[in-house]
Amino acid sequence: MFLVTLLQSLLTTLDAVSNNPTSSNRLVVRHKSGLAQVLPMSYLTYLKAQPEVESATYLQWFGGTYKDPSNFFANFASDETTLFQVFKEEFGASGVTEDQIQDFVRDGTGCIVGKALADKFGWKVGDVVPLQGTIFPISPRLTIRVIFRGTKPSQENVLHFHYKVLAEGVPRMKGQVGTFFLRVHNADQIPRLSARIDNHYANSASETLSETENAFNLSFVKMLGNISAMIQGITVAVLVAILIVTAGTMSVAIRERTTEIAVLRAMGFRTGLVLSLLLGEGMLLVGGGGIIGVGLAGLAAGGIRKGVGASVPFLEDFSLLPSTMLLCLGITFVVGLLSTFIPAYQATRRPITEGLRSIG
């Protein structure tokens, strides 16, 4: 049950990545040929001018590492002002004040980092973070100006610094950027807007691909392969294995008690009553195991978040939803019922005299 619960939670976690309610009214515009290609910064003027667009910003994945290449986390060269307009909820929830934002805006080599990331490396406001470029040949030294809280751990494992640092340090990035993020007034407008944008740039030197932020994130998840189907497959296999093992265990346990069952029935316990007693006991046994398993999975979820989550994106949000726990407990009781019913039923069908004789 421990395993089943963890696997199911992994599914719901991955699901949540592509289903963030606050990102449903954001549109991501990128190069049609892939994430490694860049778009002209001048597109921003056209994008901002669309009536559906409330605010627009741009981000470039910087891919820098801190001290050790294995210290992987998301870091972006971003526009220091529009960033906060487009990602209102993410930063708004953090209680970041206007004064703090201004500290960041005024310092050209300033950066803003999430709480989880700061905790991981022991960073404080005012610390200098040397970022080692991997995609770009620069290694900026950034001063932390703001540490913010997100609504989920994944939102906190991120660093943003001024786009200018990248544009001035890397000549080929001058006037170029990887992605535009548009915030629209109403999520319903997204399909029409994205079609119009892609149409507008069709047949240009840099064609665009526009999609919702959820779909954009989903494409990352998909890169990991068709994990959901695989996890479901593993879950089913684990459940079948559990069912076989518990059914075997229960049938041995019940066979060992053939005499006891016969004695109870001789005493006047009706067959149906004995059957329900056996079923109740089986459910209690298997259910108890299930509750322990789900509980352990709950504990393990925290460990996975802290341990694996730091290096595998998306797993940093790993958690057990109550609905997953309920589902798994439900599965447990079904397993308990199924695995007990057949041997219990057979045991109560057997003649009493045979049960008494089996003592030898």
Added chain:
Amino acid sequence: MNGDAIIKLRDIAKSYWRETLEIPVLQGIDFDIPQGGYYALMGPSGSGKTTLLNLIAGIDRPTRGSLEVCGYELNDFDDDELAAWRNAHVGFIFQNYNLIPVLTAFENVELPLLLTPMSRRARRARVEEVLSLVNLEDRMLNYPRQLSGGQEQRVAIARAIVGNPDLLVADEPTGALDHQNAEEILNLMERLNTDLGKTILVVTHDPKAAHHARFQIHLDKGVFDKTVEVNR
């Protein structure tokens, strides 16, 4: 025999089938046992003693014939009615005691009462009463493995009589006990017959055990042989 027979067997037969081959175990059994009698069922191994006892106790059904026990024709009952009848009228004593190992002596004795409408308090009083009758009032909270064989069998006897049944059936009740413990159990059973008026039917091949009964019924190869009165 007399009119207030508690057990009336009429032409009872019981067969087992191996494939299509009929294996007769009991044939033409026809006798009565009066209310308050103490009978030993005797005969060589394989003569059908256990089978007959099981039929009378309502945990097995005859192939043919009628059996009226404690005033009821058992063939008329379905399985659940038969179970309810057993709970009200029959107490079982087995060779291997057959106590539930995870329950205390008290809980084992209480089991048959759980099927009755008795209150918790009334059950408690009744269980304590029968446990002191078998001299185990100080062992109530012990588990079977903490008791000697003789003590276990006394708990089993307490369990058999707790529901105040008319009929006690015992299959080789002393078969697993040493001489002294066996003697104790036999004396206890005799008291249940004389003091409490229980009808007792005991299967045994031990002449000493059979000697405690008033009458001995002899079976031979599944056929009634004779009834012998025990001289004392």
